Amino acid sequence: MGFIEAKKEILFSAMKTDYKRFGKTELDSMGILFKQNFINSLSGYKSVNLVGTVNKDKIPNLAIFNSIFHVGSNPPLIGMLSRPAVVPRHTLLNIKDIGYYTLNHIKPHFFSRAHQTAAKYNDNQSEFDVVGLKHFFSDDFPAPYVHESSVKIGLQLVEEYTVKSNGTVLIIGEVVEVILPGKAILSDGLIDLGFTETITGSGLDTYYTTSKIARLSHPRIDKDLDIIG
Amino acid sequence: MGFIEAKKEILFSAMKTDYKRFGKTELDSMGILFKQNFINSLSGYKSVNLVGTVNKDKIPNLAIFNSIFHVGSNPPLIGMLSRPAVVPRHTLLNIKDIGYYTLNHIKPHFFSRAHQTAAKYNDNQSEFDVVGLKHFFSDDFPAPYVHESSVKIGLQLVEEYTVKSNGTVLIIGEVVEVILPGKAILSDGLIDLGFTETITGSGLDTYYTTSKIARLSHPRIDKDLDIIG
Numbered sequence: 001m002g003f004i005e006a007k008k009e010i011l012f013s014a015m016k017t018d019y020k021r022f023g024k025t026e027l028d029s030m031g032i033l034f035k036q037n038f039i040n041s042l043s044g045y046k047s048v049n050l051v052g053t054v055n056k057d058k059i060p061n062l063a064i065f066n067s068i069f070h071v072g073s074n075p076p077l078i079g080m081l082s083r084p085a086v087v088p089r090h091t092l093l094n095i096k097d098i099g100y101y102t103l104n105h106i107k108p109h110f111f112s113r114a115h116q117t118a119a120k121y122n123d124n125q126s127e128f129d130v131v132g133l134k135h136f137f138s139d140d141f142p143a144p145y146v147h148e149s150s151v152k153i154g155l156q157l158v159e160e161y162t163v164k165s166n167g168t169v170l171i172i173g174e175v176v177e178v179i180l181p182g183k184a185i186l187s188d189g190l191i192d193l194g195f196t197e198t199i200t201g202s203g204l205d206t207y208y209t210t211s212k213i214a215r216l217s218h219p220r221i222d223k224d225l226d227i228i229g
Numbered sequence: 230m231g232f233i234e235a236k237k238e239i240l241f242s243a244m245k246t247d248y249k250r251f252g253k254t255e256l257d258s259m260g261i262l263f264k265q266n267f268i269n270s271l272s273g274y275k276s277v278n279l280v281g282t283v284n285k286d287k288i289p290n291l292a293i294f295n296s297i298f299h300v301g302s303n304p305p306l307i308g309m310l311s312r313p314a315v316v317p318r319h320t321l322l323n324i325k326d327i328g329y330y331t332l333n334h335i336k337p338h339f340f341s342r343a344h345q346t347a348a349k350y351n352d353n354q355s356e357f358d359v360v361g362l363k364h365f366f367s368d369d370f371p372a373p374y375v376h377e378s379s380v381k382i383g384l385q386l387v388e389e390y391t392v393k394s395n396g397t398v399l400i401i402g403e404v405v406e407v408i409l410p411g412k413a414i415l416s417d418g419l420i421d422l423g424f425t426e427t428i429t430g431s432g433l434d435t436y437y438t439t440s441k442i443a444r445l446s447h448p449r450i451d452k453d454l455d456i457i458g
Binding site for chain 1: 256260310395445
């Protein structure tokens with residue numbers, strides 16, 4: 001089978017690096033902060049988004065979340081985890097009170113303001129105002145979007161689970177509104193995350209831009225892959 | 230408050246682009262493939278990993294998954310979603326039968342072989358062999374790692390949930406073994422995903438390398454952010 005990357009291959013065994021093994025004993029004996037950094041970066045890149053909500057007094061709230069993930073396209077569902085120790089609980093309370101929230105992609109020109117939303121502000125302070133991002137309300141949606149974000153997603157809460165092992169709350173929302181640049185949408189529906197300048201993250205504090213390697217054709221057992229974008 | 234990106238700011242309102250709005254009506258009337266591409270790329274970048282398992286006959290299985298996410302660091306937990314329509318069910322069956330599985334970061338030099346594992350091979354065919362990746366068994370772990378991956382994670386199944394809205398299965402595993410280059414681990418535990426050459430993905434078929442913008446200090450309400458890496 002002919003693979004696209006074959007020519008570039010460097011064998012693992014030829015790499016001049018030392019591999020370390022961590023078993024359960026070594027993982028259990030890691031210091032708490034070391035372990036937090038290590039495990040938070042272990043699962044790879046994260047989808048970082050700003051989550052916009054309002055509380056019962058209609059004060060807008062904005063918080064960065066880094067555990068956002070695709071759940072399904074039909075119905076359109078996106079999941080996120082709320083870990084009380086890392087992000088303010090205000091967001092989770094607001095989502096449960098109001099039933100609606102927004103996800104907003106982060107661009108390089110406001111990544112540090114996005115990061116700053118994780119500081120522990122009081123419930124009566126809008127993180128939009130404190131960090132200097134503008135909120136934007138569409139005509140038909142009760143939660144605030146981030147004006148500066150290229151991709152704005154309005155969600156309705158549909159399911160909630162509590163992870164038994166650590167009490168983390170898993171929220172699943174149905175996408176009911178999307179606002180994004182028309183030019184970012186390719187002819188077959190894929191959103192070009194390069195055009196939208198969407199960034200990604202690692203751990204709790206590290207942010208990255210991306211460069212496309214390639215878009216590949218649908219894999220089939222009897223056909224070589226093609227680069228399609 | 231002084232923000233790191235302030236000088237680079239370009240106001241959203243000054244951008245020469247047209248924004249499109251999709252409400253529930255427009256989302257509901259999208260064609261099925263267009264919607265699949267659109268929603269799959271809407272949540273931002275994904276953590277793509279190769280999942281290694283064995284079946285009851287000890288035949289290794291390898292499949293690419295793109296909904297991998299951090300759940301917690303203490304105990305160390307990683308979640309993933311199994312969508313039967315997109316990836317072979319073999320992986321989920323094997324995880325439930327054996328109780329152990331591996332996650333393996335993908336590097337640019339084998340990204341198309343990783344993508345090809347999503348083709349529908351029979352249960353008695355090892356995707357390792359078909360696509361040309363080597364399996365590697367550590368002394369103490371029953372599931373196969375990908376030899377070529379820089380970051381190898383061994384997990385034990387601890388929780389399983391079924392998402393009511395679409396039948397997707399959420400698997401949560403506890404990290405019990407990690408094998409990675411010692412030099413990739415920063416002094417405070419963070420894994421440098423640049424050093425490990427870990428790639429990220431979008432939609433079901435697009436792959437990206439990354440460039441670090443910055444690592445930022447812990448956000449506090451009374452202190453400016455610093456670049457710490």
